[in-house]
Amino acid sequence: MAEALRVALVGYGLAGRVFHAPLIAATPRLWLHTVVSSDADKVHADYPDVRVIATPQAAFDDPDIDLVVIASPNATHAPLAIAALRAGRHVVVDKPFAIDLDEASAVAEVARASTGLLTVFHNRRWDADFLALRALLADDEIGDIAEVHSHFDRFRPVVPDRWRERSGPGAGLWLDLGPHLVDQALQLFGLPEAVQADIAIQRAGAEVDDWFHVVLRYPRLRVVLHAGAMVPGAGLRFSVHGTRGSWFKHGLDPQEAALRDGAVPGGDDWGVDPAPGRLLRVQGDGTIVEGPSPAPAGDYRAFYAGVRDAIRSSIAPPVTLAEALDVMRVLQAAIDSAASGRIAIL
Structure with missing residues (x-):
């Protein structure tokens, strides 16, 4: 069996x-070797045997480190990724790739000239509900899609005191x-022709946007991305609507809640959604019947397994550089x- 890749994690916040x-600790042949943090006690309470160091560059310069994972505040993603790539490391950057398209393009230029792999942590490709929707579309269960609503709403009426809620780049x-x-x-439908967006502040005392309603415009299809606090x-x-029917899904994939509760990824019921979607099919006579909805299990470990395999076998990473840049193009638009x-217009 191949030796485990040694991973340095930069940042030990949320x-x-x-x-x-x-996820790193639960992925075979990955070794959480080093954490860059100013709070060694917090790290060692969870991982007693992990080395804790204070500065990212020390991890980048360590020849024992194979892979660097950047999970620091958003405004640091681009400069740290560039530094790690220039040190010859493979790099995973937490989303967002950078704070704007120009920064992302600068990182991409360094990555293309580097020997290291660069990928972005778009873990929700392995949400149970997204995998179910992908299966429905692959099987043409809903027909030609005309309208998609993708929501990620929360109830946080009181603004928490954290960097994401404070005015500044990347918040x-x-x-x-x-x-x-x-x-x-983009995974389902590719790049849109245009983007129409309303991004706002709604909560009392909020310093940065806490609501958005963004429409991705395709020739016929409209994809609505919405979130509020x-x-x-x-x-x-x-909610997904096509010529043959509709699919509705309520509630979030269970993996984030499980991870927040300290659950170890894996096990027979890991990523199993307790509230699978509802598939409504239109019959030839116009009647509507409810059919079985796919209910695959989600598993964020698939991202890190894909990163490991890409490094070991020189295959494409689970999120390619081109895909990461396309996400940034839409975010910027x-x-x-x-x-x-x-x-x-894109």
């Missing part, structure tokens, strides 16, 4: 502690949740559309 560290809900919804839409209850996740009040 993204590093809840998502990356558990706000669009760069937090938008990358998930955009990447899923003032929506109680499980709420709508997907939405920002430009919201600022100008006009449709942004």
